[in-house]
Structures are given as structure tokens and as C-alpha cells.
Amino acid sequence: AGVTTGARERERESMTRRKAHDVEIWKSLLTALYLELLGGGVYAFGVYSPIIKEQFGLKQGTIQFVGTVGNIGAWFLIPAGYSFDAYGPRPGIVIGVILCCVGYLVLWGVISNRISYSTALLAFAAFTAQHGCGWWDGTAVPLASRNFPQDRGVIVGLIKGFFGISSSVVTVLYQSFFRPDISGFMLTLAIGLPAGALASILGAKVSHKKGDCLTLSLEEKAKVVAVGYLLLAVLVVYISVSSLYQKVDRIPALGYILLGLLSCFGALYFPVEVKWMEEKLAAKYSKDGQSRASVSNPLLHASDTKPVVTHSRETNPLALSGFEDEAKVAVSSASRHHERRWSEATASYGFVMRQEIFWLIFLVCFVGIGGGITLINNIGDLNVSLSGTKGTKDVYVVLISVGSCMGRAGAGLLSDTVRTWSRSTYLLANTILMMVAQVTLCIASLDTLYLSCFLVGVGFGGYFSLMPILLGDFYAGKDFGKILGTAMMAPALGSLIFSTVIASSFYSSATKNGELICKGQRCFNKTWGLLAGCCFLACLLCVRLKSLSK
Numbered sequence: 001a002g003v004t005t006g007a008r009e010r011e012r013e014s015m016t017r018r019k020a021h022d023v024e025i026w027k028s029l030l031t032a033l034y035l036e037l038l039g040g041g042v043y044a045f046g047v048y049s050p051i052i053k054e055q056f057g058l059k060q061g062t063i064q065f066v067g068t069v070g071n072i073g074a075w076f077l078i079p080a081g082y083s084f085d086a087y088g089p090r091p092g093i094v095i096g097v098i099l100c101c102v103g104y105l106v107l108w109g110v111i112s113n114r115i116s117y118s119t120a121l122l123a124f125a126a127f128t129a130q131h132g133c134g135w136w137d138g139t140a141v142p143l144a145s146r147n148f149p150q151d152r153g154v155i156v157g158l159i160k161g162f163f164g165i166s167s168s169v170v171t172v173l174y175q176s177f178f179r180p181d182i183s184g185f186m187l188t189l190a191i192g193l194p195a196g197a198l199a200s201i202l203g204a205k206v207s208h209k210k211g212d213c214l215t216l217s218l219e220e221k222a223k224v225v226a227v228g229y230l231l232l233a234v235l236v237v238y239i240s241v242s243s244l245y246q247k248v249d250r251i252p253a254l255g256y257i258l259l260g261l262l263s264c265f266g267a268l269y270f271p272v273e274v275k276w277m278e279e280k281l282a283a284k285y286s287k288d289g290q291s292r293a294s295v296s297n298p299l300l301h302a303s304d305t306k307p308v309v310t311h312s313r314e315t316n317p318l319a320l321s322g323f324e325d326e327a328k329v330a331v332s333s334a335s336r337h338h339e340r341r342w343s344e345a346t347a348s349y350g351f352v353m354r355q356e357i358f359w360l361i362f363l364v365c366f367v368g369i370g371g372g373i374t375l376i377n378n379i380g381d382l383n384v385s386l387s388g389t390k391g392t393k394d395v396y397v398v399l400i401s402v403g404s405c406m407g408r409a410g411a412g413l414l415s416d417t418v419r420t421w422s423r424s425t426y427l428l429a430n431t432i433l434m435m436v437a438q439v440t441l442c443i444a445s446l447d448t449l450y451l452s453c454f455l456v457g458v459g460f461g462g463y464f465s466l467m468p469i470l471l472g473d474f475y476a477g478k479d480f481g482k483i484l485g486t487a488m489m490a491p492a493l494g495s496l497i498f499s500t501v502i503a504s505s506f507y508s509s510a511t512k513n514g515e516l517i518c519k520g521q522r523c524f525n526k527t528w529g530l531l532a533g534c535c536f537l538a539c540l541l542c543v544r545l546k547s548l549s550k
Contacts, residue, residue, distance in 0.1 A: 040166020103129025157412010370494020403457020
């Protein structure tokens with residue numbers, strides 16, 4: 001009885017501390033959410049690159065080069081990681097504001113003929129603008145991971161889903177308000193994106209005290225799942241439909257509705273009760289044999305047989321928040337292993353760089369994300385090679401974006417709420433999906449390409465959620481920003497090697513002498529076949545990861 005009374009008193013004290021943090025919780029979440037949306041400015045290249053190509057008479061190789069340089073800028077997050085670990089989120093946001101503003105102003109100057117064109121200047125502007133957006137991405141993900149350590153899957157899945165749909169958001173806003181005025185669109189990006197990022201600074205705060213980890217209660221988690229993910233689903237459907245309606249005509253009303261939907265995510269800031277979702281989550285965790293303390297902790301798996309590997313009691317967020325007794329119940333009721341975790345003191349940057357687990361995750365994402373980028377960068381040429389029309393290409397782009405959003409959101413939500421599989425198993429399943437998608441591309445026609453684009457989008461997006469979630473489970477700590485920044489070099493290298501080098505080489509070799517455009521499945525078949533084989537090897541790496549993480 002005395003033990004039970006003590007546990008209840010500690011729970012009451014913890015709940016009192018939580019009340020004081022309610023504002024911080026939702027400010028932090030909304031900051032990360034909208035930073036990811038603004039960071040989606042990296043995808044604006046797909047909107048303005050065809051116009052630049054036509055305006056200045058550029059070759060496809062030149063545009064590919066500029067696009068690759070921009071991609072490297074977007075995913076070169078190591079500086080952002082170092083800044084976050086050393087100084088917190090706000091300096092990184094400001095640096096992103098400066099870079100993004102400068103990059104898009106230069107692009108606006110080139111497009112409007114206020115600045116003389118040169119390929120070097122165009123590449124510099126693309127790198128600077130997208131690197132600025134990358135700073136926001138490199139700030140939002142560590143911010144969410146550090147502030148929501150026990151709800152990492154649900155939170156990261158939501159914000160990365162927002163990032164995944166941002167390319168379609170940019171496209172629809174351009175269609176609604178600017179087309180064909182690309183110059184005005186670029187000037188708006190140069191001013192609007194930095195202004196929005198500056199406003200997000202108000203909620204950019206990291207909880208430094210171990211006991212103050214911003215853990216979501218069951219009620220709050222239900223609100224995130226029901227309100228956040230439901231709004232995201234509505235946004236996906238609306239963007240898909242509105243983009244198709246605006247293939248030719250500009251309809252400003254659709255853009256205003258989109259802006260209204262984006263503002264609706266602010267509802268997460270208010271105390272909204274979602275009883276039906278609370279009941280569903282409570283019933284699920286009760287069925288899985290989890291205590292209330294383990295509901296929010298991805299490291300306490302419903303099927304674990306022994307505690308997560310840690311090197312100090314101070315890193316256990318349950319013990320620090322007054323749930324020691326419930327933590328013991330959760331661990332003792334488990335039935336098989338889950339991923340182990342190193343303590344904050346042990347998981348230093350140098351230590352992690354020597355770990356096989358880190359490099360397995362890096363290589364798997366290098367292959368998988370590289371396969372997705374290859375399709376994204378070449379969907380226009382693939383469409384032409386199969387004798388498709390320009391309007392059809394836009395539909396394929398939307399399908400990839402929608403799939404990416406669903407993959408990001410689904411990977412985060414499922415890996416945190418469906419505990420049948422470990423995180424590494426989800427990574428294996430995602431890699432198998434990408435391998436199947438690459439096989440379907442080998443036999444693609446204009447009709448089957450719809451399915452292929454969607455599947456590639458889902459797999460591509462899933463990696464962007466699973467990478468930070470897995471790394472956070474293994475190595476969350478004071479150096480997590482640098483660790484994640486280094487891991488994000490995988491997409492940059494995948495873009496360079498698979499898309500710029502391999503796909504371009506195969507495409508050129510399949511093009512008949514004297515022709516600039518390749519026709520037929522032979523144009524990309526070797527590329528998709530090679531990527532399918534690489535994905536198979538990546539599956540083997542995932543199996544190795546599973547064995548090491550037990």
C-alpha cells in the first residue's frame with residue numbers, strides 16, 4: 001500500500017510539472033511542423049527549372065547539374081547539426097533565413113534579367129537557397145527528437161509527412177496565384193519563407209533538464225494522432241484534387257483554401273479532447289500488455305524480454321518523471337528484445353561514427369533514398385521516353401509527393417503504435433517495398449507508371465522518417481544533431497551517384513546517335529534493374545542490423 005501511495009504521489013507531482021509545460025509542448029511541435037513545411041522550399045526547383053531551361057536555352061545536362069548541386073545543399077546538414085548541438089535551435093533558424101533569402105533573391109534576379117546569367121551563379125543560388133531550407137529541416141527534426149524522446153515515432157512521422165507534402169504545396173500555390181509569373185513567385189519565396197521561419201523562433205526551445213522531457217500524455221497523444229494525422233490526410237486529398245483541377249487554368253480560390261487548411265494545424269495548440277481516439281489507444285496498449293508509462297516509450301517494447309541497454313540510470317526518462325514502478329512492470333511483462341540504446345554520455349559523435357549500426361542505417365538509406373531521387377529527378381524524361389504527355393507528368397509528380405507524405409507519416413505512426421515489429425524490421429519492410437517498386441519500373445508503361453510512382457514515393461518517404469527515428473532510438477543525446485546531419489549525407493550521395501552519374505550514363509548510352517531524346521523502355525531499364533539489385537543487398541544489410549540491435 002505504501003509503495004502504491006508513493007507511486008501515486010510521484011504521478012501527481014509529474015502531472016503538476018506537465019501542466020507548466022503544456023504551452024512549451026505545443027509551441028515546440030508547431031515550430032517543428034511549420035519549419036518542415038517552410039523547408040519544403042527545396043522542392044521549388046521542380047517548378048522553376050523548366051522555365052529557366054527554356055528562357056536561357058540550357059541543355060538537360062546543365063539543369064541536372066544545377067539540380068544536383070541544389071540537392072547537395074538541401075541535404076548537407078552537418079553544419080546545422082553542429083549548430084543545434086552547440087547553440088540550440090534559434091541560431092540555425094536565423095542562418096537558414098539568411099541563406100534562403102540570399103539564394104532566392106539571386107534566382108529572382110537571374111530569372112527577371114536583373115542579374116546576368118551564368119551556370120556557376122545559378123548553381124550557387126540553388127545551393128544557397130536549398131541549403132537555407134536544409135538548415136530548417138536540420139533544426140526541426142533534432143528539436144522534435146530531443147523534446148519528444150518517448151513519442152519520437154508519432155511526432156517525427158507527422159512533421160516529416162508535412163515535409164513530404166510540401167512539394168505539392170509549393171506547386172499548388174504557384175498554380176493558384178502566380179502561373180506563369182515565375183519571377184513574382186521567386187520573389188515571394190525569397191521574402192515569405194524567411195519571414196515564416198523567423199516567426200517560428202518563438203516556439204523553438206529545447207528542454208535541457210532530463211526530468212523535463214516533453215512526454216505526451218495519453219490524451220495529448222490522441223490529439224496528435226486524431227487531429228494532426230487527420231488534417232494531414234485531408235491535406236493530401238485536397239492537394240491531389242486541386243492540382244489536377246489546375247493543370248491549365250489558374251484558380252486562386254483553391255490556393256486560399258489550401259492556406260486555410262495549413263493554418264488549421266494550429267488547432268494542436270489548443271486543448272482539444274478526442275475521446276474516441278483516447279479509448280482506442282488505451283484499449284490497444286492494454287491489449288499489448290503495456291502500462292501507461294510504456295505507452296509513450298518506444299524503447300519499452302511490448303514484447304521485450306529484458307530492459308533496454310543503458311549505461312546510466314540518469315538516461316531513463318521514466319525513472320526521472322516518477323514512473324519507476326510502472327517502468328518495471330512494463331519491462332517485466334515484455335517477451336522479446338527490441339533495439340538497445342547507449343546513454344547520452346556514451347553516444348558521442350566520435351563513438352557513433354565507429355559503430356557498425358550507424359553505417360548500416362546510412363548505407364540502407366543511401367540505396368533506398370537514392371532510388372527514389374533517381375525517379376524524381378528523371379520522371380520527366382521517363383514520361384517522354386514512354387511517349388507520355390506533359391500533363392501526365394504532373395500527375396506522376398503529385399503521386400510521388402502524396403506517396404512520400406504517406407510513407408513518412410505512416411512509418412512514424414506505425415512504428416510507434418504498432419509494436420509487433422521492431423524499428424529495424426520496419427526499415428527492412430520499407431526496403432523490400434522500394435525493391436518491388438524498382439522491379440515494377442523495369443516493366444513500366446504509362447498505365448503501370450501510376451502505381452510505380454506511388455510505391456516509390458511511399459518507400460522514399462518512409463526512409464526520411466525511419467532514419468531519424470532509428471538513430472534517435474540508438475544514439476539520442478547531446479550530439480544527435482551532428483549524428484543526424486552526417487546521416488543526411490546519404491541522400492546527397494544517392495542523388496549524385498545513382499541519378500546524376502549512373503542514370504545519366506545509361507540514358508546517354510541508350511540514345512541513338514544524332515538524337516537528343518531517348519525513346520522506349522531501354523532508356524531507363526538498366527537503371528531500375530541496377531537499383532532493384534542494390535535494394536536486395538540493402539535488405540541483407542537490414543537483416544544484419546536486426547541481429548546487431550538485439
